[in-house]
Amino acid sequence: MTAISVRNLSKSFGKKRALDNVSLEIQRGEMVALIGASGSGKSTLIRHLCGLETGQPGQSRIDILDSAMQDGGRLAARARDMRRSIGVVFQQFNLVGRMSVLTNVLLGNLGRIPVWRGTFGLFTAEEKQKAREALARVGIPEVAWQRASTLSGGQQQRAAIARTLVQRSDILLADEPIASLDPASARRVMEILAAVNRDERITCVVSLHQVEYARRYCPRTVALRDGRIVFDGPSSELTDQMLVDLYGDNSEELILPNAPMQPAKPRCVPEPGRIPAFA
Numbered sequence: 172m173t174a175i176s177v178r179n180l181s182k183s184f185g186k187k188r189a190l191d192n193v194s195l196e197i198q199r200g201e202m203v204a205l206i207g208a209s210g211s212g213k214s215t216l217i218r219h220l221c222g223l224e225t226g227q228p229g230q231s232r233i234d235i236l237d238s239a240m241q242d243g244g245r246l247a248a249r250a251r252d253m254r255r256s257i258g259v260v261f262q263q264f265n266l267v268g269r270m271s272v273l274t275n276v277l278l279g280n281l282g283r284i285p286v287w288r289g290t291f292g293l294f295t296a297e298e299k300q301k302a303r304e305a306l307a308r309v310g311i312p313e314v315a316w317q318r319a320s321t322l323s324g325g326q327q328q329r330a331a332i333a334r335t336l337v338q339r340s341d342i343l344l345a346d347e348p349i350a351s352l353d354p355a356s357a358r359r360v361m362e363i364l365a366a367v368n369r370d371e372r373i374t375c376v377v378s379l380h381q382v383e384y385a386r387r388y389c390p391r392t393v394a395l396r397d398g399r400i401v402f403d404g405p406s407s408e409l410t411d412q413m414l415v416d417l418y419g420d421n422s423e424e425l426i427l428p429n430a431p432m433q434p435a436k437p438r439c440v441p442e443p444g445r446i447p448a449f450a
């Protein structure tokens with residue numbers, strides 16, 4: 172089954188063409204890295220895949236699990252329901268900081284339970300147990316009762332992955348999940364994503380700045396430049412020389428494994444009431 176199918180997707184912001192006739196197929200169970208220099212269109216593509224953006228009117232179409240998510244620049248009526256099958260992890264704003272980690276993970280149930288139960292935080296014992304298991308799965312069972320804002324950046328990303336497990340998503344889209352992390356935390360997060368892909372058969376699309384992580388953890392890489400796909404194939408075949416040829420001076424930010432990492436902590440959602448995307 173095809174997990175994600177993108178056809179002829181273009182998107183402009185004013186005069187800036189962020190995506191330029193992108194077509195892409197990702198099969199169920201794949202783990203795919205999306206790489207590209209800053210501004211190449213990775214986040215814009217991910218935002219389209221989860222229905223947060225619509226493409227230009229015309230021939231574009233995005234199918235998720237063989238159902239149209241958007242067609243001709245219009246979101247399908249079922250798009251909201253379809254989002255339940257897509258877990259999203261962002262570089263920042265992953266968790267509601269004032270809530271406990273466990274509650275954040277429990278928010279993964281929201282698409283499947285009555286709104287009133289979610290609003291009042293009335294989760295069943297079984298749901299709480301599943302949330303605790305998900306935290307154990309990502310290696311941080313001990314932080315369940317901590318406020319999310321007190322977690323380290325790597326722990327926050329792991330809690331966000333736990334939330335997608337509770338959501339029981341078929342597809343996990345991670346938009347630069349390791350960009351703010353130190354190398355050890357980045358490796359841990361990538362290992363967890365790879366394990367979730369392998370063991371739970373969740374299709375993963377991970378946007379990354381450094382090709383080294385793509386080579387190590389993702390069998391397939393899709394490289395974007397100026398909104399166009401310029402490489403799509405086995406990550407092992409994407410050599411440093413190819414990156415230099417594709418990106419020129421900008422290749423440095425993709426090749427040097429430690430250079431562009433900013434040691435900032437991913438930020439939690441600051442205000443109450445805001446639910447992380449598709450939690």
Ligand SMILES: Nc1ncnc2c1ncn2[C@@H]1O[C@H](COP(=O)(O)OP(=O)(O)OP(=O)(O)O)[C@@H](O)[C@H]1O
Nearest residue numbers: 184187188189207208209210211212213214215216
């Ligand atoms: N909402 C928006 N309004 C205006 N321009 C936008 C918007 N979103 C993206 N862009 C522009 O589209 C282009 C692609 O941006 P995008 O964020 O998708 O790139 P990216 O590859 O994810 O970059 P980075 O690695 O720096 O996050 C950039 O030139 C960006 O400035």
